[in-house]
Amino acid sequence: MSVLPNFTIPKTQTVALVEKSGGTVAIKNDWPVTQQNQLKPGECLVKIQATGCCHTDLHAALGDWPLKAKSPLIGGHEGVGIIVAIGDNTISDRKVGDRVGIKWLADSCLNCEQCRNGREQNCPDAKLSGFTVDGTFSEYCVSFCNHVSPIPEGFSSAEAASILCAGVTVYRAIKYSQTQHGDWIVLPGAGGGLGHLAVQYAKVRGLRVIAIDSGEEKKKLCLDLGADAWIDFKETKDIVAAVKAATGGEGAHSAIVTTAHPSGYTQAVDYLRGGGTLMAVGLPGEAKLEASIFFTVFKSISILGSYVGNRQDAYEALDIAARGQVKVHYVCKRLPELKATYEGLKEGTVAGRVVFDLEQQ
Structure with a gap:
């Protein structure tokens, strides 16, 4: 069994939940936390420290895309935190205690034509954080060892969060x-x-x-x-x-x-x-x-x-930002302020990025 030493996974947590497509955000303080023995091979449980807010999260909540999100839904796909548990029989370089990022692309098969050509985000079996699987607007998030991104040492979790979607997306677009x-x-x-x-x-x-x-x-x-x-x-x-x-x-x-x-x-x-x-x-x-x-x-x-980015794009985008060549301009808020943040995104009044601090709930 792989659990962070001297750490007890709680039974419940605080999450921001959209109970039905087009509905409002509700803060739930008693949402269940997936335990280590419930993780499948390849899955990891990440204790979220910070998570960015993206316009895509608003679209997922509103249900106004041609593709529809799961319901009920915990949104969010720019999360940084610590791996506190890994599913049994997992083969991965990731280990408990690693600080990692959870991106829009939560998982892909890595073996189809799209994945082999470096278009993992176009994998027919892709799983999407905060869209087809629950995301990072939560204290704990289940993700996938093959796709979580190592966060460079010395790079703050709050700043790294927005690189995981906003950063990697524009980095890849400029690259190509x-x-x-x-x-x-x-x-x-x-x-x-x-x-x-x-x-x-x-x-x-x-x-x-x-x-x-x-x-x-x-x-x-x-x-x-x-x-x-x-x-x-x-x-x-x-x-x-x-x-x-x-x-x-x-x-x-x-x-x-x-x-x-x-x-x-x-x-x-x-x-x-x-x-x-x-x-x-x-x-x-x-x-x-x-x-x-x-x-x-x-x-x-x-x-x-140009649709988000693959694992290598994420490594490159994070490296550039961690070396100080790109700075995320953000304000830190608490998760209950998500609803108001969505209103700001609708009105186009949000300059830079909003990041939610999950360690101050």
């Missing part, structure tokens, strides 16, 4: 954006949870950044993080012209659309230069991708979907 050092990249939604990390990962890559968002707080954040140009979409009458002006008239080489609003996609083909790449990242519920087919072809535009 077909850009070179010195290229221009446009980031609609740059002041948000994903966007402010995208600004930094883009600068690490040597790219020139055009940040698109709205409001003085987000403007200051983006410029402080190194954005080369700022466009307020509420104040700018012609975003396409503004992007072209910032890039000397030719347009940007790439755009990473992290906003969950479909308008972020609409003009990207128009402001990209010939041979440019549109990386589709944000996930509006039912919206369609509208772009001029004529100019997509005429300008040799590439449109690529």
